[in-house]
Amino acid sequence: MISKITNFFSKKRAPWEQNLIVLWFGTFMAGMAFSEVMPFLSLYVDTLGQFSKQQLTFYSGITYSATYLVTALVSPIWGRLADSKGRKLMILRASLGMAFVLGAMGFVQNVWQLIALRMLQGVFSGYISNSNALLATETPKEKSGLALGTLSTGYVSGNLIGPLLGGALAEFFSYRVTFFITGGLLLIVFFLSYFFVHEHFHPVKRAKPLSTKEVIGKLENPKIVFGMFITTMIIQASNNSITPILSLYVRQLMHNIGPVTLVAGVIAAIPGIATLFSAPRLGEVGDRIGTEKILSIGFIFAICMYIPMAFVHSVWLLGFFRFMVGISDGAMLPAVQAILSKRSPAEVTGRVFSWNQSFQALGNMSGPLIGSAVSGAFDYGSVFISTSILVAINFILVQINTHSDRHARAN
Template structure:
């Protein structure tokens, strides 16, 4: 890559990171304030508040999972920057309008609309994957992967802080303003050299036939799903668990916010380096090691004696999880034909949205039926089972003598040859 191109990919990375972080905040910041806001909108029955809160929070992720591949296809067809502009401006308007909602049905309608116009993260990931040279792709995707997950994990704490100091409606106005800043930054600073592929698969069946490494692709989708399940499984129980561990009611919200966000902080610190390591030693090795480490770290979380021990273990889990997202994205990029990149990343993002919803649902139901400690045991079992599957379907395949030649290269069906898989 020419030296004068370096500022372009770095600039794109910075803008996309900020945009994905704010988008993650916009998706999740509503969690701690939702019951209070619904009550403010005129719903007073506690059971009705809980019901509407669950619908309003979860519906955005479900709708996003449906529309993410659609916007991924549009990114492949029309370019990634137009999708970034559409999603950031659309979300800025919709999230800002939530602050003007006059009843709970308007709020739910806006949350549905928010899920419909999503696609910023998919377009960003595709842009960075396709516009960054191979030498820096691992670091770039590793850095980018921290943005959405950090925004999603820090969002509840940010939303709660803003609501406590400025008011419930101001949480939406401030988030909308940040999204509008992301739109302006994208408009002014993101550059894309987009060349539309002449041959594009249209339907899902045609796309599926065009994927050269079907089993590997499915394995990456499942791994991303399981990771997000693990990240969000503790969300419904964290406040109650912290209350039990601390033995008092002072600063519970703050302690819960810090604990839930600890894995996000670790992700920010570790993901860029682990992305580079994936390029160096092979993404499949980092994925396998990260899944095992994450599964093991979950077990002692059920036996902690105070909130600080839980925070440390959540931080360690974040370090392990930091190796998964960039490695999954790197491997997806390497096994996907260029004309399908946006759509495949769209399906991968759908798996993440479904994992966020399923994780919160799983945590709440397991805690209600079996107890909070079993949330950690079952999540650990999911991660370790995923590790076993990755070992047999990904690791062994990519490390077999049939797949890797003497120079450590693998020939892909779409005609490209990649190092370090």
């Protein structure tokens, strides 16, 4: 078996092609590992103690947010280390660390142990970003677009399949066994990366980087750029505010009868599927009618879809409206990226997008906290109402920023 695997990766392939195959599988597994626990993480928390409804939603929110908080703090550290020690080392660190941390989650005996491991999971982030960096530097320039485009489908596919697989594994085996299986698969990723990913590393030599003030000075309209940072944060917070209570809401709608975790996995995956298919088409529409217009349409459509979710009595209706929200994400997320790209000079584009990534992590962290707080104080349906209000605030802020941007351009 081992010889067959070795022959597969060594069979008449250029080094960059071999890297692509291994890293695609690795990013697929990393995306799946992060998303497959979403359908049942709150239900797993519920098995770790005797909690009231308020306590359960509070601990679920903390558990979801812990990883993103730590990721936002440590990512710059790993980025600097990758430039000095190599991207492959960061890939091995992330895959091995995730393997042991995800596997260890199956052994926890209380919620605080789970929260601690979720925080530790954030420490071992960086597999995907370093895979992109390694492939970009090891692939011939004329093939880099193909390679990086193909690699990006690994993470997206993993994110889509993760909730479905996680819900199925938890339903047919158990929550704990699902963590063990995920840890084992990530351990395979580590060994494949160790033996079959090749890097010709040269430490990055760079001049003194621009200061934050100098970067802002390069921007034609800093207000619209920072407005898009806030927009990114609120979009992510809106999407993730529902995460801690989604499986609990599904359980309530199904009256705790039937394959709750499997159905929750389907409901969790539906928006991602809709976004995957709608984003390219809506991006083309935005090119024709204007990026700002498609962004505004996305906000209005999202508000109209979030509100009915608070009043549904069928899990299938919930799935329908979740699919519609995925379409709105397909309008909003690419539009924000396009606006940032158009408003950022090439020399500071990387810095601007790294700041946007930080705001995205803040949204991923704050969303579950907002959702758990609202559901704890009121009920699950109230989370969807509060989310629609959050999107409405975002819409108003974007209108103000884009109006001032048009006024500044006119003058």
